[in-house]
Amino acid sequence: MKGMKMPAPHDDLLRPLAHLPAPDFLARAVPRVGKVAMVSSFGADSAVLLHMVAQIDRALPVIFIDTLALFPETLAYQRDLAQHLGLRDIRHVTPDRGALFTHDPDALLHLSDRESCCQLRKVEPLARALHGFDGWITGRKRYQAETRASLLPIEREPETGRIRLNPLAAWTAADIAAYLDRHALPRHPLVTRGYPSIGCQPCTSPVRSGEDPRAGRWRGSAKTECGIHFTGGMMHPDRKDSAA
Template sequence: MSAPLDPDLLALGALPAPDFLARAIERVGRVAMVSSFGADSAVLLHMVAQVDRALPVIFIDTLALFPETLAYQRDLAQHLGLTDIRRVTPDREALFTRDPDALLHLSDREGCCALRKAEPLARALHGFDGWITGRKRFQADTRASLAPVEREPDTGRIRLNPLAGWSAAEIAAYLDRHALPRHPLVARGYPSIGCQPCTSPVRTGEDPRAGRWRGSDKTECGIHFIGGIAHPNRKDNAA
């Protein structure tokens, strides 16, 4: 059984997101941010840059991302002055063994996400006391009860979710207020952006995440499951 969460750390969750982030980072210890450099990632990355531009930012390059995402990652990191972007990729030997033709997503979406996202992230987070995510409650039913502070029972690592209670309108307002660059695919109908083979444009009136794993009941890539790895048929995603 994992240790209970520090009550003082839990109490920080009531603070405005920038204040919570600054004080929680100081309290937790060695912390990294995990970012997909997706549709609204600029909000939390901007907050992190105000606290510490040298804070490690882990970017999982699945080797199946949109070229626009790779370009946006480089441009946004430079714009914000972030100095420690850690690009992590799937293990090459594992890719050759388990997905040699890059078609695993067609037959085993959970296995593909584990190979290209969850396993690389687990390796990248080794040695950290906590990590920061951009998840919000409004994004999915599986996130409706998301708390600002969580503990992973298997690793004991703390997860900080500064934007847990933010709305889509608050995200948009923050982007506008700070004139933050948008991911170029948002204007082309992609309000939620993952790997290229498993992301499609969203039609008017659809849920913003309808373009992720379209045609399946999958709603998460697995990196945010408590315990880390996705399991088949389980419906439990970096911003």
């Protein structure tokens, strides 16, 4: 039908994989998607998915967005964990310096316009970094927040046709902790200081007992996502045109 976007042939190959255990799902889905990158914040539980990727292909591209506003502990953790896992293609992506000079010369934009700050420092750099890829791997999980409660293992971006793989969608906090322990993976140093979710330093605070794990992100505002999981301003997990 005219104007209707037809799914790519590999959608039917991906659907049967959606209910596999995460490591098997990844191992079988990645080659079926095509050219795939993992996008990692090297945050609180990033070691789990990075470890799985390392077991499949240590040369698989891993995109790390350095917003130039991250905690020093995150930058150190990124270097140490990548070396520990033997990852060979870490792609450091930063905001456009000219755009920063024009729109955020004093690095204070987050105080007046958090959405524009995230767009400038995260969304636009990632869009550039993902150019030419058929799909990408995310570490999102349903338990993290209400906005992720309906997250599917496989999503298709309607505007780009790119596939998103969310192998940990159904995992719980206990699953994450058990995997980290089983494989003796190093933790982000801020976790023990009350940061179960870690983003940019100016917009991340410790989480109190009983709070949502992402309550420390953009505290005091209605904002719950940085925007890299939006397309056309909309969240993806509830879309009916997802691949699974």
